[in-house]
Amino acid sequence: MDISPLISRVARGKHGSEHLTQAEAKLVFAQLLLPDADALQLGAFLIAQRMKGETSAELAGFVEAARSRITGFGAYAAPPTAVDLPCYAGKRRAPHAYLAAALKARDAGIPVFIHGVEHIEGRITAWQLLQQVGVKRVTNLADAHVALKGEGMVYADLADLCPDLFRIYNLRPRLGVRSFANSVARLLNPISCSGQLNGFFHTPYADYMAGANILLQQPRSLIFMGAEGEPELYADRQKVVVRQLGEKVTRLTFPESGCDYYPREPMDMQLLSEQSVAMVNGEISERGRAVVQRMGEAFAWAAQGKMPTEWKVEE
The missing domain is CATH 3.40.1030.10 (Nucleoside phosphorylase/phosphoribosyltransferase catalytic domain)
Known part of the structure; x- marks a missing residue:
């Protein structure tokens, strides 16, 4: 999937940048987490987010994407008081x-x-x-x-x-x-x-x-x-x-x-x-x-x- 339109929305500068939805954040970061992700897109997105600042929804989407890369996530429940x-x-x-x-x-x-x-x-x-x-x-x-x-x-x-x-x-x-x-x-x-x-x-x-x-x-x-x-x-x-x-x-x-x-x-x-x-x-x-x-x-x-x-x- 081409994620450049999503990167573009984040990277439009101080007055033009837009926040992503949770689903969009999950989608774009899931692509960037892949070992063969485009290095230029990854660097551009990281810096653009640094300049814009993350929202709670974006952070949640990023976390969901990262969790999907953890072997066995969701298969093991910690003790109730852990x-x-x-x-x-x-x-x-x-x-x-x-x-x-x-x-x-x-x-x-x-x-x-x-x-x-x-x-x-x-x-x-x-x-x-x-x-x-x-x-x-x-x-x-x-x-x-x-x-x-x-x-x-x-x-x-x-x-x-x-x-x-x-x-x-x-x-x-x-x-x-x-x-x-x-x-x-x-x-x-x-x-x-x-x-x-x-x-x-x-x-x-x-x-x-x-x-x-x-x-x-x-x-x-x-x-x-x-x-x-x-x-x-x-x-x-x-x-x-x-x-x-x-x-x-x-x-x-x-x-x-x-x-x-x-x-x-x-x-x-x-x-x-x-x-x-x-x-x-x-x-x-x-x-x-x-x-x-x-x-x-x-x-x-x-x-x-x-x-x-x-x-x-x-x-």
Whole structure:
């Protein structure tokens, strides 16, 4: 099928560009995900969308297209209380408190499915820590389903789950900018967990991603500005927390913890790795403890839909 008319609509410039419908977005991205897709069309579409900005409907269509490229998608149901944890940013300024919280959630009986990318230049990824603490890595959804039920936590890499999306995700160095493939990966929810915790870095994405999850019929998700773009709430100065529950979207607030603010400067990578492992093993700062507790509340909500006592709906 010739998708150039759809690309043309998106690429007409600041005042002439048009948004695609969910069905159109699914159609065009399904074509561009093919290994033999026209490289010029792919690059043009990614940059045009970057300039225009994605709508919730477009994101939902892109996610549907990517899911169609995952072997076994829809064939395996995660346990009812399982939580999807997409990790696509990595850390460089502070230890991985969200992973310490995820491990605690697993130990409390909440299954956690983690997906991301193995390597990000200048950062320590979720997998680089998880492999040090014995978390199993799988390459397909059949094995993920078994591991999630048996061990309570499993990691899968985007390169294995959806190599076609990973190929586009990995174009950032050549494009010079991040594309919507990053948001698509975060919304992928490969094993259809009922709950999702999703961090982002840029504020406008909160509403777009929540809207996309509604269209994708995600039962519940917590979408928030995360520390360094990972799914980690801040102890203080949390800017945006959006709760999506079925078709209803609300903004949440919670009390400040009174801890030191999140560090601004990058750490030595070896020291960061050591401190992250130490945090998982219980050696934790006051701020880290506050974050782990808050993330524990988030995991409990994502698993069961029960609102933490101190969390309030923003008026």
